[in-house]
Amino acid sequence: MEGAVAIDLRTRYLGLQLRSPLVASASPLTGSLGDLHRLERAGAAAVVLPSLFQEQLTEEARVLEAIAGRRSGPQAGQWALGRLRRYNTGDDGYLTLIGRAKAALDIPVIASLNAVDTGSWVTYARLIEEAGADAVELNIYFVATQLGLPGQEIETRCRDLVQHVRQQIGVPLAVKLSPYFSAMGNLASQLVDAGADGLVLFNRFYQPDVDPETLEVRPMLSLSSPAELRLPLRWIGILHGQLEASLAASTGIHSGVDAVKALLAGADVAMTTTALLRNGPDHLATMEAELRQWLDQHGHQSVAEIRGTASRQAAADPAAYERANYIRTLITISPPHSEPASTERP
Numbered sequence: 286m287e288g289a290v291a292i293d294l295r296t297r298y299l300g301l302q303l304r305s306p307l308v309a310s311a312s313p314l315t316g317s318l319g320d321l322h323r324l325e326r327a328g329a330a331a332v333v334l335p336s337l338f339q340e341q342l343t344e345e346a347r348v349l350e351a352i353a354g355r356r357s358g359p360q361a362g363q364w365a366l367g368r369l370r371r372y373n374t375g376d377d378g379y380l381t382l383i384g385r386a387k388a389a390l391d392i393p394v395i396a397s398l399n400a401v402d403t404g405s406w407v408t409y410a411r412l413i414e415e416a417g418a419d420a421v422e423l424n425i426y427f428v429a430t431q432l433g434l435p436g437q438e439i440e441t442r443c444r445d446l447v448q449h450v451r452q453q454i455g456v457p458l459a460v461k462l463s464p465y466f467s468a469m470g471n472l473a474s475q476l477v478d479a480g481a482d483g484l485v486l487f488n489r490f491y492q493p494d495v496d497p498e499t500l501e502v503r504p505m506l507s508l509s510s511p512a513e514l515r516l517p518l519r520w521i522g523i524l525h526g527q528l529e530a531s532l533a534a535s536t537g538i539h540s541g542v543d544a545v546k547a548l549l550a551g552a553d554v555a556m557t558t559t560a561l562l563r564n565g566p567d568h569l570a571t572m573e574a575e576l577r578q579w580l581d582q583h584g585h586q587s588v589a590e591i592r593g594t595a596s597r598q599a600a601a602d603p604a605a606y607e608r609a610n611y612i613r614t615l616i617t618i619s620p621p622h623s624e625p626a627s628t629e630r631p
């Protein structure tokens with residue numbers, strides 16, 4: 286097209302050169318070769334395979350019992366074990382999936398491990414590398430239910446886990462975290478020191494519901510809304526430029542403009558799952574078109590030009606960034622249904 290400017294979407298993530306910042310995050314959609322092909326055709330710059338759980342490798346009896354729920358007797362444990370072994374094709378099947386995905390795709394394939402703490406199971410990370418994964422994403426999924434467990438101990442556990450997985454592999458390591466840490470910045474820098482090449486912010490915890498009829502805890506899987514992007518935006522905006530690590534935004538990225546926001550905050554890649562589950566893998570092509578259109582309309586020729594321009598680092602006074610944004614929000618936005626401010630003195 287006459288006058289059209291080529292837009293450079295390339296980005297680097299975990300040391301990998303990617304054609305664009307749009308990455309398909311872990312979900313059942315990245316667990317089948319057919320869908321992986323469709324994601325690549327629609328423009329995915331990389332894919333993260335669904336996670337293999339630490340429990341699938343350790344088969345801890347108490348976890349099996351808890352998974353079995355109200356089922357009782359010796360069959361209950363066997364039932365849970367069977368489900369766990371088949372989930373995401375089990376540990377052998379997972380290595381096969383990595384090998385097949387690598388053979389079938391030209392884009393980087395990132396394997397995912399979901400874990401709570403270290404142990405001999407971490408040697409499995411080496412098998413993942415041997416199976417051909419370009420990188421490993423370690424999803425630390427831990428809810429601190431023990432009241433006696435101090436935050437520092439939890440953070441030490443996370444650091445040890447990252448260090449141990451790092452020791453097993455030569456390929457890049459990303460760490461996917463939940464937002465529920467009291468000192469996110471400090472933890473982030475500890476994890477980078479322990480060997481994380483990138484951070485994925487954030488994981489979503491699945492909050493179970495309670496069924497008032499059966500009186501049971503009911504597993505719930507609700508998909509995200511774009512409003513949830515604000516928490517990743519906030520932390521990526523704060524961390525950008527402060528760590529020797531890549532940053533991936535995850536949660537609430539449904540459109541190309543959501544990806545733009547993540548880049549402006551300082552993300553290297555924008556990961557998406559819900560939008561692809563809702564609209565199918567081809568939605569990635571729409572997101573890429575929206576990203577190109579935004580860049581073009583705002584006079585930019587590359588994603589590199591905009592990265593981090595709305596981050597803390599780019600603020601006139603970085604030290605005041607967080608408090609100032611907070612206070613500005615409160616003093617400039619009227620809550621819905623509020624009375625117009627009176628100018629009369631009482």
Ligand SMILES: Cc1cc2nc3c(=O)[nH]c(=O)nc-3n(C[C@H](O)[C@H](O)[C@H](O)COP(=O)(O)O)c2cc1C
Nearest residue numbers: 310311312313335336424509535536537557558559
């Ligand atoms: C059905 C489903 C399965 C998921 N499975 C995994 C998984 O195996 N490992 C993982 O790290 N994240 C998993 N996730 C989380 C997503 O990768 C992503 O981080 C989260 O959904 C937030 O992104 P979104 O707002 O684009 O959905 C899953 C999400 C959904 C909805």
